[in-house]
Amino acid sequence: MKAVCWWGKEDVRVVDVPDPKIINPNDAIVRVTLTAICGSDLHLFGGFVPTMMRGDILGHEFMGEVVEVGPGVKKLKTGDRIIVPFPIACGSCWFCTQGLTSLCDNTNPNAWMNEALMGYATAGIFGYSHMYGGYAGGQAQYVRVPYADTNHQKIPNGVADEQALFLTDIFPTGYMAAEACDIQPGDTVAVWGCGPVGLFAIRSAWLLGAERVIAIDRFRERLGLAAADGKTEVLDYGELDDVYEQLKDMTGGRGPDRCIDAVGMEAHGTFIDAIVDKIKQAVKLQFDRAHALRQALHCCRKGGTVSIPGVYAGFIDKVPFGTAFGKGLTLKMGQTHVHRYTQPLLERVQRGEIDPTFIISHRVSLDEAPEMYRTFRAKQDECIKVVMTTA
Amino acid sequence: MNLKEKNVAEPERWISVIAGGALAAYGLKMRSIPGIVVAALGGALVHRGATGHCMVYESMGVSTAEEQGSQVSVPYGRGVRVEKAVTINASPEVLYGFWRRFDNLPLFMHNLEQVEVRDDKRSRWVAKGPAGSKVEWEAEIINEVPNELIGWRSIEGSQIDNAGSVHFTPAAGGRGTEVKVVLRYDPPAGVVGATVSKMLGEDPAMNVQEDLRRLKRLVETGELPTTNGQSSGRDVR
Numbered sequence: 001m002k003a004v005c006w007w008g009k010e011d012v013r014v015v016d017v018p019d020p021k022i023i024n025p026n027d028a029i030v031r032v033t034l035t036a037i038c039g040s041d042l043h044l045f046g047g048f049v050p051t052m053m054r055g056d057i058l059g060h061e062f063m064g065e066v067v068e069v070g071p072g073v074k075k076l077k078t079g080d081r082i083i084v085p086f087p088i089a090c091g092s093c094w095f096c097t098q099g100l101t102s103l104c105d106n107t108n109p110n111a112w113m114n115e116a117l118m119g120y121a122t123a124g125i126f127g128y129s130h131m132y133g134g135y136a137g138g139q140a141q142y143v144r145v146p147y148a149d150t151n152h153q154k155i156p157n158g159v160a161d162e163q164a165l166f167l168t169d170i171f172p173t174g175y176m177a178a179e180a181c182d183i184q185p186g187d188t189v190a191v192w193g194c195g196p197v198g199l200f201a202i203r204s205a206w207l208l209g210a211e212r213v214i215a216i217d218r219f220r221e222r223l224g225l226a227a228a229d230g231k232t233e234v235l236d237y238g239e240l241d242d243v244y245e246q247l248k249d250m251t252g253g254r255g256p257d258r259c260i261d262a263v264g265m266e267a268h269g270t271f272i273d274a275i276v277d278k279i280k281q282a283v284k285l286q287f288d289r290a291h292a293l294r295q296a297l298h299c300c301r302k303g304g305t306v307s308i309p310g311v312y313a314g315f316i317d318k319v320p321f322g323t324a325f326g327k328g329l330t331l332k333m334g335q336t337h338v339h340r341y342t343q344p345l346l347e348r349v350q351r352g353e354i355d356p357t358f359i360i361s362h363r364v365s366l367d368e369a370p371e372m373y374r375t376f377r378a379k380q381d382e383c384i385k386v387v388m389t390t391a
Numbered sequence: 392m393n394l395k396e397k398n399v400a401e402p403e404r405w406i407s408v409i410a411g412g413a414l415a416a417y418g419l420k421m422r423s424i425p426g427i428v429v430a431a432l433g434g435a436l437v438h439r440g441a442t443g444h445c446m447v448y449e450s451m452g453v454s455t456a457e458e459q460g461s462q463v464s465v466p467y468g469r470g471v472r473v474e475k476a477v478t479i480n481a482s483p484e485v486l487y488g489f490w491r492r493f494d495n496l497p498l499f500m501h502n503l504e505q506v507e508v509r510d511d512k513r514s515r516w517v518a519k520g521p522a523g524s525k526v527e528w529e530a531e532i533i534n535e536v537p538n539e540l541i542g543w544r545s546i547e548g549s550q551i552d553n554a555g556s557v558h559f560t561p562a563a564g565g566r567g568t569e570v571k572v573v574l575r576y577d578p579p580a581g582v583v584g585a586t587v588s589k590m591l592g593e594d595p596a597m598n599v600q601e602d603l604r605r606l607k608r609l610v611e612t613g614e615l616p617t618t619n620g621q622s623s624g625r626d627v628r
Contacts, residue, residue: 003622019622023617023619054624057623072614091612092612094566106611106616109617109618133618136622
């Protein structure tokens with residue numbers, strides 16, 4: 001089969017590899033019909049995530065048709081159309097029973113690596129480094145899904161692939177970020193980053209009752225998409241002297257009640273700290289650039305919430321923790337517990353409350369993946385979201 | 392157990408007295424509620440050192456004191472001691488039942504090849520050594536409280552003297568069962584010793600921890616998660 005493989009920093013290739021097979025009783029094999037490149041795949045592409053190996057199959061946003069199930073699988077049969085959440089959950093540990101599926105105790109075969117870095121190991125993730133289990137990903141024609149009874153959401157025929165695909169990651173990720181804000185009547189929500197997660201966070205903030213939503217980015221097409229709903233206000237930080245002053249003015253001097261950092265560890269920025277971060281990251285003094293996080297902490301109103309769906313993987317310098325403490329901020333973060341959102345968000349799609357296809361900018365075939373990684377990374381060609389068919 | 396009975400070894404008692412005294416002094420100096428807690432902890436350590444009896448050890452069914460007679464196959468101060476714990480989302484009954492069938496142990500103990508149950512007390516253990524070699528010993532159960540603990544040791548004349556115990560304690564708030572394992576080995580010199588060292592690895596504590604992780608995964612999910620055998624760009628057709 002054809003699979004998109006990581007071959008080194010800024011080098012991904014489409015390689016002909018053996019088809020996956022059932023290894024454990026609870027496995028299923030899925031023929032992938034549609035898959036996507038995620039912003040977090042760019043962290044792998046850029047070489048920011050340790051424990052990648054040449055030949056690893058990428059991809060954690062994928063869906064398709066079940067073609068084979070192991071003897072332990074009870075809830076799936078050949079022919080079922082499913083999406084697969086990006087974190088792999090066992091469904092039976094204490095964390096899974098609490099709905100905290102991205103913190104599953106059991107699915108990471110390399111738990112000791114993850115534990116060495118974080119103290120306690122979290123769930124395995126498809127195509128996302130050996131630290132997260134080393135599972136082959138779904139940017140391929142076929143993929144093996146462990147604990148398949150837990151790791152799927154069936155998709156009814158009335159819902160198209162493109163409408164369902166983003167239930168794997170970015171829609172629940174944006175939604176969980178907005179939900180974590182505990183939005184109250186009258187709240188203003190500011191969202192840093194209008195990539196796919198930011199755009200879904202914006203739409204979700206509206207669904208959850210925000211009074212106002214302000215989007216911050218510097219890419220015209222992304223701000224355009226954010227504003228396309230006719231009610232989201234946008235700030236182009238490339239043209240502004242001071243995002244803080246602007247947000248303060250827009251909110252009567254109070255600051256936004258809820259701030260969402262949908263940027264994460266590869267933040268761009270125009271201030272001095274962003275430039276210092278970039279140099280440090282280049283010489284490996286720190287893994288993460290955190291410009292958006294610093295700004296969100298600074299801008300948030302007293303007693304507000306800073307919610308962080310953007311991915312961070314290591315150490316960050318000069319986070320104004322005193323600011324967060326002094327203002328009594330609530331910080332919420334973490335990998336998304338996708339499993340608990342797929343059913344309710346699918347229902348929102350079916351009711352027409354949101355059409356997730358609005359973020360798709362590029363529709364290509366798997367063969368074009370290497371070029372698309374470069375395009376997406378450079379944010380050229382107004383690239384926001386790439387989906388790939390696998391035939 | 393008699394409360395006066397000594398279950399703490401001599402060097403450990405001295406360390407307890409010295410460390411406990413320092414902790415108590417520091418805690419009292421803090422003049423705060425955390426300080427009182429620290430001082431109380433220090434006091435408990437001093438008491439433990441002075442009396443040679445540790446409440447914590449007692450609750451675990453453990454003793455590091457030397458006067459243990461025939462109950463222990465590995466004398467204090469010799470060999471390797473490993474202690475690890477894991478919380479498993481299952482009842483003590485299920486876990487005790489699984490462990491008590493010693494022939495289940497090779498399912499999650501990586502270096503164990505086979506355990507043959509001889510009778511209610513005795514079993515024969517075969518562990519993997521380097522280059523296809525094997526280490527064998529016979530073990531007997533010396534202590535057992537159903538659904539709470541199992542203690543065993545190798546019988547006299549074994550290739551490797553070892554002892555172990557496993558304790559099953561319900562975790563608070565219905566969060567499953569805390570499974571704690573204490574193992575002691577006394578590897579002999581020579582070829583068998585080298586085999587045993589290899590078997591234990593450079594980090595015996597990590598080996599035990601990984602064994603317990605496998606037990607948890609097996610009991611909670613019915614299989615061991617793995618990526619062995621999956622395809623990648625490294626095995627290009």
